[in-house]
Amino acid sequence: MTAAIEVENLRCEFRVHTGLMSAEKRVVAVDDVTFSVPAGSVLGVVGESGCGKSTLARMILGLLKPTAGTVLVDGKRLFDLDRKARARLIQPVFQDPFASLNPRRRIKDIVALPLAAQGTFSRAEIERRVARILERVGLSAAMGERMPAQLSGGQRQRAAIARALVLEPRIVICDEPTSALDVSVQAQILNLLADLRRDLGLTYLFISHNLAVVEHVASEVAVMYLGRIVERNETDALFREPGHPYTKALLESVLTPEPGKGVPDIGLGDAMPDPANIPPGCRFNPRCRIAVERCRHEAPTRMVRPPQGMVECHLA
Amino acid sequence: MSALLEVEELQVTFGGRTAAVRSASFRVEKGETHCLVGESGCGKSVTALAVMSLLARGGQRSAKKMSFAGTDLTSLSDREMARLRGNRMAMIFQEPMTSLNPAFTIGSQMAEVLTRHKGGSRAAALDRAAELMGRVGITAPGMRLGQFPHQLSGGLRQRVMIAMALMCDPELLIADEPTTALDVTVQAQILRLLANLKREFGLSILLITHDLGIVARVADHVSVMYAGEVVERATTAQLFRSPQHPYTRGLLSCVPVPGRVQRDRPLGSIPGVVPAIGSGFAGCAFRSRCAHADETCARAIPRRQAGDAHDYLCRLEPDWAELQPA
Numbered sequence: 001m002t003a004a005i006e007v008e009n010l011r012c013e014f015r016v017h018t019g020l021m022s023a024e025k026r027v028v029a030v031d032d033v034t035f036s037v038p039a040g041s042v043l044g045v046v047g048e049s050g051c052g053k054s055t056l057a058r059m060i061l062g063l064l065k066p067t068a069g070t071v072l073v074d075g076k077r078l079f080d081l082d083r084k085a086r087a088r089l090i091q092p093v094f095q096d097p098f099a100s101l102n103p104r105r106r107i108k109d110i111v112a113l114p115l116a117a118q119g120t121f122s123r124a125e126i127e128r129r130v131a132r133i134l135e136r137v138g139l140s141a142a143m144g145e146r147m148p149a150q151l152s153g154g155q156r157q158r159a160a161i162a163r164a165l166v167l168e169p170r171i172v173i174c175d176e177p178t179s180a181l182d183v184s185v186q187a188q189i190l191n192l193l194a195d196l197r198r199d200l201g202l203t204y205l206f207i208s209h210n211l212a213v214v215e216h217v218a219s220e221v222a223v224m225y226l227g228r229i230v231e232r233n234e235t236d237a238l239f240r241e242p243g244h245p246y247t248k249a250l251l252e253s254v255l256t257p258e259p260g261k262g263v264p265d266i267g268l269g270d271a272m273p274d275p276a277n278i279p280p281g282c283r284f285n286p287r288c289r290i291a292v293e294r295c296r297h298e299a300p301t302r303m304v305r306p307p308q309g310m311v312e313c314h315l316a
Numbered sequence: 317m318s319a320l321l322e323v324e325e326l327q328v329t330f331g332g333r334t335a336a337v338r339s340a341s342f343r344v345e346k347g348e349t350h351c352l353v354g355e356s357g358c359g360k361s362v363t364a365l366a367v368m369s370l371l372a373r374g375g376q377r378s379a380k381k382m383s384f385a386g387t388d389l390t391s392l393s394d395r396e397m398a399r400l401r402g403n404r405m406a407m408i409f410q411e412p413m414t415s416l417n418p419a420f421t422i423g424s425q426m427a428e429v430l431t432r433h434k435g436g437s438r439a440a441a442l443d444r445a446a447e448l449m450g451r452v453g454i455t456a457p458g459m460r461l462g463q464f465p466h467q468l469s470g471g472l473r474q475r476v477m478i479a480m481a482l483m484c485d486p487e488l489l490i491a492d493e494p495t496t497a498l499d500v501t502v503q504a505q506i507l508r509l510l511a512n513l514k515r516e517f518g519l520s521i522l523l524i525t526h527d528l529g530i531v532a533r534v535a536d537h538v539s540v541m542y543a544g545e546v547v548e549r550a551t552t553a554q555l556f557r558s559p560q561h562p563y564t565r566g567l568l569s570c571v572p573v574p575g576r577v578q579r580d581r582p583l584g585s586i587p588g589v590v591p592a593i594g595s596g597f598a599g600c601a602f603r604s605r606c607a608h609a610d611e612t613c614a615r616a617i618p619r620r621q622a623g624d625a626h627d628y629l630c631r632l633e634p635d636w637a638e639l640q641p642a
C-alpha cells in the first residue's frame with residue numbers, strides 16, 4: 001500500500017534580513033524531516049510557535065518549494081500536478097477561520113468555490129454537493145446563506161472544513177484548526193474531524209501546539225523542535241512513555257482540571273527558540289533541564305524507540 | 317476574610333438591546349485568585365470592563381453594589397477612576413498588542429505608567445521597570461527596555477504587560493484571558509508567574525478564562541458565567557468535587573486530559589452556541605443546549621445552595637444533579 005504522505009529528508013531554508021546593518025541570515029525552518037503517513041491514519045505534529053509546523057504543512061500542500069528532500073502525496077510529486085488535480089487530492093484547514101474565509105461572500109458560495117474552480121461540475125451538481133457537505137459538517141441551509149461575520153468561530157471553522165471536503169479529497173492538512181476556539185467549541189470540532197475521518201476514510205496531518213489536543217485524533221504523533229522532529233511514536237506509547245525532555249515538558253504544560261496541583265514548573269526558561277540562531281550540539285540544550293556537557297557540542301542522532309518510533313536525545 | 321472587590325447585581329446593556337451582563341454578583345477576596353469562567357460571549361470581558369469603567373460607547377452599567385477596598389466605584393468621577401486604574405487596580409488584556417503602543421519603546425511605556433501615577437524621575441521609573449522585568453522572568457531586561465513591542469515574541473509581550481501592570485504595586489490585577497493566544501508551554505509559564513506574584517506580593521487576581529483546566533490550577537474561588545449570568549459559584553475545591561450546574565459539567569467534560577482519552581469515543585462537548593440575550597428574557601438561558609431542560613426551565617429559576625459558599629442557578633436539586641454524572 002502506498003503511504004498517503006511520504007516525506008523524506010525535507011528541508012526548508014529562508015534568507016532573512018535581520019536588521020539594517022547585519023548581513024543576510026539563514027533561517028532553517030524545517031531540517032531533515034522524514035516520515036510517512038499511511039492512508040486512513042492521522043499524524044499529529046506538535047511543537048511551539050515558530051518551530052516550523054506551518055512551513056512543513058505548506059511544503060506538503062505544494063504551496064512552498066522545499067530547499068531539499070522530497071514530498072510524495074498519494075505516491076505523486078505535487079509539483080508535477082496542476083492546481084486542479086492537487087485540489088482534488090489534498091486540502092488545508094487553517095487556524096483562523098475568519099482570515100481564511102472571504103468576508104464578502106456567502107458561506108455556501110465560499111464552500112462552492114473549489115467545485116466551481118474545477119470547471120467540470122454543473123450548477124445543479126455544485127448546489128447538491130454543497131448542500132450535502134454543509135449538512136455533514138453540521139451547518140443548516142440557513143447558515144449557508146449567511147456571511148462569515150454572522151457566524152460564530154466554531155461555525156466558521158465548520159464552514160472551512162466543508163470547503164476543504166467538498167471536492168472529496170483523500171488527504172487533509174489541519175494547521176491548528178482549533179487553536180483560536182474556546183475549549184467547548186474545540187471539542188465539537190475535534191469530534192467532527194474524527195467522525196469525518198472515520199466515515200470518509202480520510203488521512204490527516206494534524207498540527208497543534210497542544211499535545212492534549214492531538215491525542216484524540218492522532219494515531220501517531222511527531223514532536224517538532226526548531227525544525228526537526230525530535231520524537232515520533234504511536235500516540236499511546238508517546239503519551240505513556242515520552243522519551244525526549246521536550247516531549248515531557250509539552251505534556252507537563254497541559255493543565256488538566258485537577259485542583260490542588262498548582263501550575264507546574266515546566267522549566268523551559270523565557271528564551272524562545274530562534275531558528276536563525278540554532279544552538280550547537282543538541283538544539284534543545286539551552287532549555288533542557290537534564291543537559292550534560294556532551295549535549296553542548298554533539299548533536300544527538302536518531303535512535304529507534306519502540307514500538308514504531310524514534311527519538312533524538314543522548315539520554316533517552 | 318474580607319473582600320477587596322465586591323460586585324452585586326451588575327447589569328450591563330448595549331443600546332438597550334443586548335443584555336451582556338445580567339445581575340452578576342461575585343467577590344474577590346484579598347490575596348486570592350478569583351476566576352470568571354465561561355465560553356466566548358458569556359460576558360466575562362464586559363464584566364471586567366464594567367468594573368474598570370472602560371465599557372465601550374453605548375454600554376450602560378448599573379449595580380446594586382460595586383466596591384473596591386471600601387470605595388464605592390459607582391460614585392467615582394471619571395478622574396477619580398482614572399487615578400485608580402493602572403495604579404491600585406491594573407488590567408492585562410488577551411491581546412497585548414492592543415494595549416502596547418507600537419510607536420514607543422517598552423521602557424518608555426512602562427516608565428510613563430509610574431511617573432503618571434506616582435511622580436518621580438524617569439530614571440527611577442526605568443530602574444523599577446528593569447527590576448520588575450527581572451521578576452517576571454525576562455532575562456536581559458536592560459536590552460528589552462530599549463526594544464519596541466513588535467520585536468518581542470507573544471510570550472515576552474505578555475510578560476511585559478504583567479510587569480507594566482505591577483509598576484504601581486496594584487492591589488487588584490484583572491487578567492482577561494492573558495494566555496489564550498499563547499502556546500501551552502508559554503501559558504504554563506505565565507500562569508505560574510501569576511501564582512508566584514500572588515504569593516509574593518499578596519496580589520488579588522480576577523482571572524478570566526474559558527478553560528476549566530486553568531481554573532483548577534490557579535483559582536481559589538470560581539464564578540461560572542453563562543449568557544451574562546453567574547450560574548454557579550464555589551470554592552475551586554468544591555466546584556471540581558461536585559459541580560452542580562449542567563453548564564459547568566459540560567465545560568468540564570470538554571477539557572482534554574492526556575491519558576484519559578478514549579480514541580473511539582467522542583470527547584465531551586456542549587452542543588450549540590451561547591445565545592444572544594435581549595432585555596426581557598426569562599428562564600434559564602442554557603435551556604437551548606441543556607440535556608436536562610424541560611418546560612419549567614422557561615420560568616424563573618431558583619438559585620440553589622449546594623453547600624457553604626456554593627450556589628448555582630438551575631431547576632435541578634443538588635442531589636438530583638449529583639446522581640447524573642455529565
Ligand SMILES: Nc1ncnc2c1ncn2[C@@H]1O[C@H](COP(=O)(O)OP(=O)(O)OP(=O)(O)O)[C@@H](O)[C@H]1O
Pocket residue numbers: 014015016027028029047048049050051052053054055056209275
Ligand atoms: N516566508 C518566510 N520568510 C522567512 N522566514 C519564514 C518564512 N516563513 C516562515 N519563516 C520562519 O520559519 C520558522 C517556522 O515558521 P512556521 O510558520 O512554520 O512556524 P509554526 O511552527 O507554524 O509556528 P506557529 O505555531 O506560530 O504557527 C519561523 O521562524 C518563521 O519566522
Ligand SMILES: Nc1ncnc2c1ncn2[C@@H]1O[C@H](COP(=O)(O)OP(=O)(O)O)[C@@H](O)[C@H]1O
Pocket residue numbers: 330334335336354355356357358359360361362363372373374375592
Ligand atoms: N461594544 C459592544 N457593543 C455591543 N455588544 C457588545 C459589546 N461588547 C460586548 N458585547 C456583547 O456582550 C456579550 C458579552 O461579551 P464579552 O464580555 O466580550 O464576552 P466574553 O468576554 O465572555 O467572551 C456578547 O454578546 C457581546 O457580543
Ligand code: SF4
Pocket residue numbers: 244245246282283284285288289290291292295300312313314315316
Ligand atoms: S540531547 Fe541532551 S540537551 Fe538534548 S534533549 Fe537530550 S539531554 Fe537534553
Ligand code: SF4
Pocket residue numbers: 561562563600601602603604606607608609610613617629630631632
Ligand atoms: S434550569 Fe433547566 S435548562 Fe437550565 S441548566 Fe437547569 S435543567 Fe438545564
Ligand SMILES: [Mg+2]
Pocket residue numbers: 053054055175
Ligand atoms: Mg503555524
Ligand SMILES: [Mg+2]
Pocket residue numbers: 357360361362492493
Ligand atoms: Mg472576552
